[in-house]
Amino acid sequence: MRNTFMNTLFERASKDPKIVFITGDLGYSVVERFADELPNQFLNVGIAEQSMVGIAAGLASEGFRCFVYSIANFPTMRCLEQIRNDVCYHNLPVTIVSVGAGVSYGSLGYTHHAVEDLAIMRPLPNIIVGSPADPMETIALTNFFVDRNGPGYLRLGKNGEPAIHNSTPELSIGKPIKVRPGDQGIIFATGNVLNIANEAASVASRNLGIEISVWSFPFIKPIAIDSLQEILADAPFVLTVEEHVRSGGFGSAILEACSDNDIDVQIKSVFLNESPLTAVGSADYIRSQRGLSVDSIVSSIKRCL
Amino acid sequence: MTQRSFTLAQEARVKTVEMTSAANASHVGSGLSMMDILACLYTEVISIDPANPKSQNRDRVIVSKGHAAAAVYAILGTLDFFDASWLSEYCSDGSMLGGHVTSHGVPGVEFSTGSLGHGLPLGVGAALGIKRRLRSERVFVLCSDGELDEGTTWESALLAAHHSLSNLTLIVDRNRIQSLGSTETTLRLDPLDKKFESFGWEVSSVNGHDHSELIKVLLQPQTSPRVVIANTVKGYGISFMENSVYWHYHSASPEERDAAIHEIRSAKYA
Incomplete structure (x- = not known):
């Protein structure tokens, strides 16, 4: 899912300079093409999730559409107040992208398992929570969040999930x-x-x-x-x-x-x-x-x- | 000092005392300590049109110490960003103006703040966005010294220097008092200038109540992010409120309010 997400976002960002990808220093072997070919739309803030989300909100307030990327709980729990106050309260176009839904990073242990994140993100104002089941839904949801002018949470698996849909599904907000x-x-x-x-x-x-x-x-x-x-x-x-x-x-x-x-x-x-x-x-x-x-x-x- | 900045600071100090007293609200001392900084910014430094406060070419002012809301609102109301009659409803039921700075429904405020340590990352993001769009607006973040305890300050300070954000100025209201007492006995910040220097920032220390010094440093061109350490006195301008953590929380009684306003009005432009 993460490769599908990155490829989809790269395609959209290639045509839209407002799209910015921000990472908390994660995404080895996944983010390099984006960084090399779209350097003005790429930002590695270092291992600093709280400032990452605040900076994303600042960028979004200047007209950018930000995708903030990290693993499991790092882009949610570590910086929850920045998501709540800076992004959601101000209804800014920042999508939090978490790789490693549930126990995708099984052997890395509990610190890398995102198993309480939905409960934390769901109550926040203005946010839409997306949870793709396969690469096809990942494409559809990535495009959805690119097109949406507001906060989002995209909960991705890791990699190698089987395709369940034959083609990219047409999404209608909230509908299964x-x-x-x-x-x-x-x-x-x-x-x-x-x-x-x-x-x-x-x-x-x-x-x-x-x-x-x-x-x-x-x-x-x-x-x-x-x-x-x-x-x-x-x-x-x-x-x-x-x-x-x-x-x-x-x-x-x-x-x-x-x-x-x-x-x-x-x-x-x-x-x-x-x-x-x-x-x-x-x-x-x-x-x-x-x-x-x-x-x-x-x-x-x-x-x- | 300029006549405009002096008059604005004086008028907004009176209003801040009136507002916090009427609402029985905290943080009058915090507002008074940064009033001269705000007055200088809004009269002599930034470019912003109160009638069009979201204009793309405005300079951005982000007040990170959101608890000093009364002072911010007093400045904005005096400058007609909104009807000054709003000020008398501060913190009352249905008012737009609450005890922490909000951009929700209040013209002239960039971001709603209140939880400390949020302003600098927001300002870094805004400054980075402005730079990437090859625009020339400046971003000013005003924070308290106590909130420098927050890790976000230093995370985003690293990034600002790394990206040479020469359009970003952080002003620290260095009144040396935080929630329970002195900043230096709570969590030592000194030598604060050396800390920022080592992070790659330009550093200036000024008297935060000297308008000439403030205006001069805030108008100087920068080649990297700059921090202005504005040495201030909490509760400045009212002798019985100065340098006391008590006035972080306490609001003036009617008698204290009148005495405070009399003292503010007694100050003369020189």
């Missing part, structure tokens, strides 16, 4: 995209783990004989209420799947939206357990150890039946 048909239950998923959700739906079809539709949510904020009302009308159940802890994440967003809008449906959620692991391992290993796997999704489906 159907990736698998079915009428005996619904899975809502976001980000990296859409392919796990898809696989779980396949297992349910094969082993349980039920057809479950799967929807990808490229947007976590806002969520289009009319879409929810339409999709969930008469649905037997909906299962949310996310690579984030329970509190304040994607499942919470769906629960809140349903509760606030009197959408009456059985909702279960699959998420990462809150406690960090002491052991390290691959992203798949950590996901499964923290409760997020094909098996855990299938188990949750069974509970809904």
